[in-house]
Amino acid sequence: MSTVNDLTIRAATVNGSGSQSANLVLTNAIFRMGIPVAPKNVFPSNIEGLPTWFDVRVSPQGYQCRSREIDVLIALNPMTWHDDVPAVKTGGVVIYEESYARNGSTQRDDVTYYAVPFAKLAKEHVADGALRKYFTNMIYVGVLAHLLGVESAALEAALRAQFKRKPKAVDTNMDAIRLGMEYAASNLQKTDSYTLERISGKTDDLLLMDGNSAAALGCVMGGCTVAAWYPITPSSSLCESFIAYCDRFRTDAETGERKAAILQAEDELAAIGMVFGATWAGARAMTSTSGPGLSLMAEFAGLGYYAELPGVIFDVQRAGPSTGLPTRTLQADLAFAYALSHGDTKHIVILPATVAEAYELTMQAFDLSDRFQTPVFVLSDLDLGMNLWMTHPLAYPEKPFDRGKVLDAAALAAAESWGRYRDVEGDGIPYRTLPGTEHPLAGYFTRGSGHDENAKYSENPDVFRDNLDRLARKHDTARTFVPQPVVEDAGHRVGIIAYGTTHHAVVEGRDRLRDAGLETDYLRIRALPLTADVTAFVERHERVYVIEQNRDGQLHGILRAELPAELAGKLHSIRHYNGVPIDAGAVVEPLLSAEETLFV
Amino acid sequence: MNANVNAIGLSRDVYKGAATTLCAGCGHNSITNNLIKALYDYGVDPYKLAKMSGIGCSSKTPAYFVDRAHGFNGVHGRMPSLATGAKLANRELMVLGISGDGDTASIGLGQYCHMMRRNVDCTYIIEDNGCYGLTKGQFSATADRGSVLKKGQVNEFETIDVCGLAVELGATFVARSFSGDGKQLIPLLQAAFSHKGIAVLDVISPCVTFNDHEGSTKSYNYIKEHHAVLHTADFIMGSAEITVDYEPGTCTEIEFDNGNRVLLRKLEHEYDPTNRIEALRTMHEARDRGELVTGLLYVDTHARDLCDRERLPQTPLAHLREDDLRLSREQWSSLMESFA
Numbered sequence: 024m025s026t027v028n029d030l031t032i033r034a035a036t037v038n039g040s041g042s043q044s045a046n047l048v049l050t051n052a053i054f055r056m057g058i059p060v061a062p063k064n065v066f067p068s069n070i071e072g073l074p075t076w077f078d079v080r081v082s083p084q085g086y087q088c089r090s091r092e093i094d095v096l097i098a099l100n101p102m103t104w105h106d107d108v109p110a111v112k113t114g115g116v117v118i119y120e121e122s123y124a125r126n127g128s129t130q131r132d133d134v135t136y137y138a139v140p141f142a143k144l145a146k147e148h149v150a151d152g153a154l155r156k157y158f159t160n161m162i163y164v165g166v167l168a169h170l171l172g173v174e175s176a177a178l179e180a181a182l183r184a185q186f187k188r189k190p191k192a193v194d195t196n197m198d199a200i201r202l203g204m205e206y207a208a209s210n211l212q213k214t215d216s217y218t219l220e221r222i223s224g225k226t227d228d229l230l231l232m233d234g235n236s237a238a239a240l241g242c243v244m245g246g247c248t249v250a251a252w253y254p255i256t257p258s259s260s261l262c263e264s265f266i267a268y269c270d271r272f273r274t275d276a277e278t279g280e281r282k283a284a285i286l287q288a289e290d291e292l293a294a295i296g297m298v299f300g301a302t303w304a305g306a307r308a309m310t311s312t313s314g315p316g317l318s319l320m321a322e323f324a325g326l327g328y329y330a331e332l333p334g335v336i337f338d339v340q341r342a343g344p345s346t347g348l349p350t351r352t353l354q355a356d357l358a359f360a361y362a363l364s365h366g367d368t369k370h371i372v373i374l375p376a377t378v379a380e381a382y383e384l385t386m387q388a389f390d391l392s393d394r395f396q397t398p399v400f401v402l403s404d405l406d407l408g409m410n411l412w413m414t415h416p417l418a419y420p421e422k423p424f425d426r427g428k429v430l431d432a433a434a435l436a437a438a439e440s441w442g443r444y445r446d447v448e449g450d451g452i453p454y455r456t457l458p459g460t461e462h463p464l465a466g467y468f469t470r471g472s473g474h475d476e477n478a479k480y481s482e483n484p485d486v487f488r489d490n491l492d493r494l495a496r497k498h499d500t501a502r503t504f505v506p507q508p509v510v511e512d513a514g515h516r517v518g519i520i521a522y523g524t525t526h527h528a529v530v531e532g533r534d535r536l537r538d539a540g541l542e543t544d545y546l547r548i549r550a551l552p553l554t555a556d557v558t559a560f561v562e563r564h565e566r567v568y569v570i571e572q573n574r575d576g577q578l579h580g581i582l583r584a585e586l587p588a589e590l591a592g593k594l595h596s597i598r599h600y601n602g603v604p605i606d607a608g609a610v611v612e613p614l615l616s617a618e619e620t621l622f623v
Numbered sequence: 624m625n626a627n628v629n630a631i632g633l634s635r636d637v638y639k640g641a642a643t644t645l646c647a648g649c650g651h652n653s654i655t656n657n658l659i660k661a662l663y664d665y666g667v668d669p670y671k672l673a674k675m676s677g678i679g680c681s682s683k684t685p686a687y688f689v690d691r692a693h694g695f696n697g698v699h700g701r702m703p704s705l706a707t708g709a710k711l712a713n714r715e716l717m718v719l720g721i722s723g724d725g726d727t728a729s730i731g732l733g734q735y736c737h738m739m740r741r742n743v744d745c746t747y748i749i750e751d752n753g754c755y756g757l758t759k760g761q762f763s764a765t766a767d768r769g770s771v772l773k774k775g776q777v778n779e780f781e782t783i784d785v786c787g788l789a790v791e792l793g794a795t796f797v798a799r800s801f802s803g804d805g806k807q808l809i810p811l812l813q814a815a816f817s818h819k820g821i822a823v824l825d826v827i828s829p830c831v832t833f834n835d836h837e838g839s840t841k842s843y844n845y846i847k848e849h850h851a852v853l854h855t856a857d858f859i860m861g862s863a864e865i866t867v868d869y870e871p872g873t874c875t876e877i878e879f880d881n882g883n884r885v886l887l888r889k890l891e892h893e894y895d896p897t898n899r900i901e902a903l904r905t906m907h908e909a910r911d912r913g914e915l916v917t918g919l920l921y922v923d924t925h926a927r928d929l930c931d932r933e934r935l936p937q938t939p940l941a942h943l944r945e946d947d948l949r950l951s952r953e954q955w956s957s958l959m960e961s962f963a
Contacts (some may be wrong), residue, residue: 300708
């Protein structure tokens with residue numbers, strides 16, 4: 024019996040050993056054979072020395088979430104060898120460094136072992152000690168390629184893609200891969216059941232991209248011209264990608280002038296301050312950060328809300344509280360971001376789940392931010408931001424920017440009067456002018472202190488309350504403008520609500536629930552404030568499971584607080600929060616258990 | 624030329640703002656009046672002026688001049704980041720930041736330092752009274768060691784010299800003046816407007832309510848007795864003729880990028896404001912003597928400002944549209960192919 028195109032390969036290595044390139048080449052080569060892949064890098068907060076794991080999930084269905092089951096282990100980290108081997112499922116494969124002793128937990132009789140003298144092979148073929156570790160990693164790619172059936176042509180193409188700017192590296196690395204293949208062919212007797220076979224129709228027109236690159240492209244195409252940031256994992260690569268794209272596509276070849284100002288700020292307070300200074304002056308601006316940075320931005324977020332300043336803030340979430348696990352993923356900033364700052368503050372929060380959404384909803388975030396003259400928070404996470412995902416090519420934008428209600432000099436000349444915070448249309452959204460507008464009425468004073476509709480300082484109780492009410496009205500207006508939920512409703516009794524990367528576990532989880540005899544409907548929230556569809560969905564279902572990656576069930580809490588009180592009893596919370604991306608089992612097991620104990 | 628308008632045809636009234644809500648006799652009001660005169664005489668375009676501030680008594684003052692300009696009263700100690708963002712977005716704006724000693728040297732010290740080293744093209748006025756006015760008179764970080772509060776507390780901590788710090792951190796125009804000395808302050812302000820880069824003016828400005836008593840080193844009386852003027856300053860707009868008389872060899876002329884000049888006439892000692900080491904020495908020695916040394920302490924007219932260092936186009940970023948900013952369809956297709 025053979026298992027075709029349905030397995031998870033785990034490479035357990037030491038951080039800083041250069042295994043990332045090998046893992047990416049392996050992923051890419053399998054993808055080039057038309058087989059759906061879902062790589063997950065589970066890495067430490069460390070540059071060199073701590074253990075790191077890279078899982079490549081291969082599934083005919085194209086599931087993109089993490090798999091709990093490890094089929095094939097490449098064990099190249101003596102420190103974790105004793106924990107890694109027991110994680111392999113029965114019938115699985117362990118490819119390991121020959122010199123490791125097999126005893127205790129590492130000696131099993133339900134897995135296939137392939138011992139490979141990686142260190143010896145590398146030593147024999149590479150004189151340079153520094154290069155040797157890289158070479159070792161490519162050897163395991165070769166061993167795997169032989170055992171599983173990865174095509175040489177696909178590997179070469181993947182190497183060329185990986186080392187675009189270093190053609191020499193392609194040959195060196197291919198030599199290492201061949202060495203692994205040849206060693207395996209001559210020395211290993213294949214007794215396991217796993218194979219990879221080229222297929223068609225599964226990955227046509229798809230490509231591999233990470234969410235941070237996609238969001239950066241959303242910034243480019245969304246017209247962002249000012250970015251300020253402070254380095255923090257896992258958001259750094261978002262701004263670094265934006266820099267790379269602006270260098271490449273926004274720079275005048277002759278003059279060297281670049282149509283973007285991107286500043287590495289001294290901290291996140293300064294970063295968000297620069298964003299608001301820039302948007303106040305009329306540019307589109309963004310900052311990207313993660314939890315600790317978001318905490319520092321709280322005061323300015325309130326200014327942005329109350330003084331009504333656009334600005335896009337990316338929070339690529341990692342595991343908090345505090346420093347937490349900087350290189351692990353959670354969705355635990357939702358409630359904090361939604362109400363970031365003191366006082367009655369409510370923000371627009373965008374919740375992308377896919378690479379395509381990281382791009383498209385970023386462009387939309389800039390439009391919403393200008394339209395509503397308010398900070399918009401894009402909550403991605405480490406899993407979406409830093410891992411590679413299969414996606415269709417990102418679509419070229421067909422719509423122009425929506426810059427919202429901005430009065431220029433001509434509009435001011437035509438107007439009899441205007442007030443910066445006056446609600447003219449009843450939607451709560453006032454008009455603004457930009458510095459530099461050449462009209463005597465254009466200027467006004469932006470302040471975080473109490474102000475009337477003409478932006479004058481005011482401590483009047485009615486004026487203060489009316490302004491807060493208008494801001495609430497504006498937030499309500501946003502409900503029909505924000506990205507609406509994606510709903511799959513076939514009239515079943517049980518519903519699921521999720522958001523962000525939890526989506527991918529829900530997709531697989533619903534298939535498994537169906538196999539177990541439970542049909543479900545599904546609503547995926549893509550933004551806060553909540554939209555009318557959410558209320559209707561909960562109303563239509565007997566029970567609704569709210570699934571998310573945080574301890575406290577933060578979306579569950581928001582739904583209970585904001586939906587009509589009589590619906591609260593229908594909501595049940597399912598949570599996953601150990602820092603590794605949620606898998607389908609974390610959806611299915613608690614859900615079935617609740618169904619069995621509570622409702623049957 | 625009409626005697627009642629300035630070079631760009633605007634009357635003095637245009638440069639006024641709302642009535643002050645600060646205490647009668649506050650040094651900040653004198654600064655505002657001097658600023659109005661400086662802006663009017665200079666012929667600053669109100670539509671291009673961006674008035675930025677943080678929080679505190681000082682930071683209220685942008686409401687008191689040039690009503691028709693856009694103003695931004697941000698959060699405490701964070702004016703530098705707002706000003707930096709505004710300048711990056713629209714480099715045509717003349718950014719004028721007004722801060723206080725608490726706003727700059729206590730809560731805002733980090734942003735202040737980084738603004739100095741970035742050389743943001745911005746005039747940065749510190750209305751410096753050594754105390755917190757709005758919260759009723761606590762010490763700020765510019766209070767001199769040994770200075771006494773109204774209720775008798777003595778400041779045991781070393782003062783932060785915002786000018787010394789600015790020079791140390793690469794600021795390219797650093798001056799100190801006194802709110803009551805319009806004759807010196809106005810030409811220094813106009814020189815600051817002319818400077819392309821960060822121009823810091825630390826203006827000692829007594830707090831009449833909380834820090835104008837015996838024992839305070841920021842009181843009117845103390846300043847009167849300890850004011851040491853480095854040089855007199857005269858500002859000359861563009862190619863205007865020099866009308867002031869001076870003896871040859873007594874005058875240093877600084878010419879700015881835009882052709883405007885400031886003439887510094889030496890008083891008791893020679894002083895070279897382009898010498899960073901001398902600037903630092905002068906400030907340290909004055910502090911040791913308990914003196915308030917005023918004048919243009921340091922200037923470097925050759926350094927590139929932030930917008931130039933960032934290679935920004937002359938067209939303000941805020942004015943760029945879809946066609947300027949998006950990739951073409953062809954570029955986009957080939958970029959997408961590169962991911963496959």
